[in-house]
Amino acid sequence: MADVNFDTRASKFARNIYDSSKGKIREAVLMRELTxxxxxxxxxxxxxxxxxxGQGQLSLQLAQxxxxxxxxxxxxxMxxxxxxxxxxxxxxxxLITHHSPLQELGSREGGPYPLVLCHAVMEWLEQPQQTLMGLLEQVAPGGYLSLMFFNYRGMEMHNLVAGNFDNLGHTMVHGKKKVKLAPKHGFDNQQVIQWLTEAGMVLERQVGVRVIHDYLRDKGxxxxxxxxxxxxxxxxxxxxxxxxxxxxxHLTLRKPV
Structure with missing residues (x-):
């Protein structure tokens, strides 16, 4: 499996994710954490x-x-x-755009940065832990990493409340995806926190993104x-x-000076 490229799905992604209620909630929570x-x-x-x-919804607000x-x-x-x-x-x-995989950012001049955003990226990577560890090099001492990832426990809860009892555990991760724009892989919160704290980062905040929306009985x-x-x-x-x-x-992490 290679890192997922959204070239052929950019417009659909904007319509189904960014312009929907789920995208608006995601944006509101992330902007609260940033600002x-x-x-x-x-x-x-x-x-x-x-x-x-991607299309820079969050970072363009920071540019403003x-x-x-x-x-x-x-x-x-994108x-x-x-x-x-x-x-x-x-x-x-x-705004400067740079067309490249995350793994090649190490060769890009201009870093490290006081603030690095990595939102809804890990779940589309072939080697998420290795790529994340490389990304930490782009965070300046005293700087922050704003990290959001697809939550494994959220995947479980979504299937449990929907009654999808046959879509748990191994099947949930390795079975056929029912929604093409939904990631197949989620990450355990404590596992990701352990990766990052062992790498020297300091966890300052953890929040959930869409803790109610996806579990509503009445989707309307x-x-x-x-x-x-x-x-x-x-x-x-x-x-x-x-x-x-x-x-x-979403995790807010600081790199010590």
């Missing part, structure tokens, strides 16, 4: 590396706040869409009740138990 818990600890307008950032962005992705089509969005937002002077309320749902997602994402059961997990 309230990470950026206040860093210099104003510091450079940011968005590793595997004055940050300079290096956006790296395996998909050329980067073209990011450039188009940057032009529409008037921030093309703050995902859109119909979105304003209230967003409020509840932000509230419950930080709470014990709930933060372990999000469809995704």
């Amino acid at each position: 309230q818990h990470i950026l206040p600890q860093l210099p104003d307008a510091c450079p940011v590396l968005d590793a595997g950032g 706040r004055g940050h300079s962005i290096l956006l790296c992705d395996l998909s050329r089509e 980067l073209l869409q990011a450039q188009s969005r940057a032009q529409a937002l008037g921030v093309t002077d703050r 309320r995902q859109e119909q009740s979105l304003p209230r749902l967003l409020e509840l997602e932000l509230e419950y994402s930080e709470k014990p138990v709930f933060c372990d059961l999000g469809r995704y997990t």
Whole structure:
């Protein structure tokens, strides 16, 4: 298996993920984590590396706040869409796109960075742990890694509440995917935290992403009740138990000086 390239699915990805209720919740939680818990600890307008950032939804919002962005992705089509969005937002002077695998970032000048974003990338990689360890080299001493990944426990909970009792354990990971844009592989929160802390990173926060949305019995309320749902997602994402059961997990990690 090679790293997944979204060139042929860029438009579908934007429509089905970014423009949907699930994408809006993801964006709200991540922006809360960045603006309230990470950026206040860093210099104003510091450079940011968005590793595997696709169309740059999050990093372009940071560009609007004055940050300079290096956006790296395996998909050329995703980067073209990011450039188009940057032009529409008037921030093309703050965006550099780099078409390459994450594994080649070590040869890119400009790092290390005070802030590295890696959101919903690990689950599409052939060698996620090895690639993540290499990415840590791009985090400057005293800098932060904003990491979001598909949560194995969230996969389990989703199948349990749906009654998919035959789609657990080995079958859940190795069976045929029912939804093409859904990752097949999730990661155990504690395992990822162990990888990173053993590599010298300091865990500052863990939150869940979509801790309610995907488990709603009435799927119609995902859109119909979105304003209230967003409020509840932000509230419950930080709470014990709930933060372990999000469809995704977000970790805020700092590299010691």
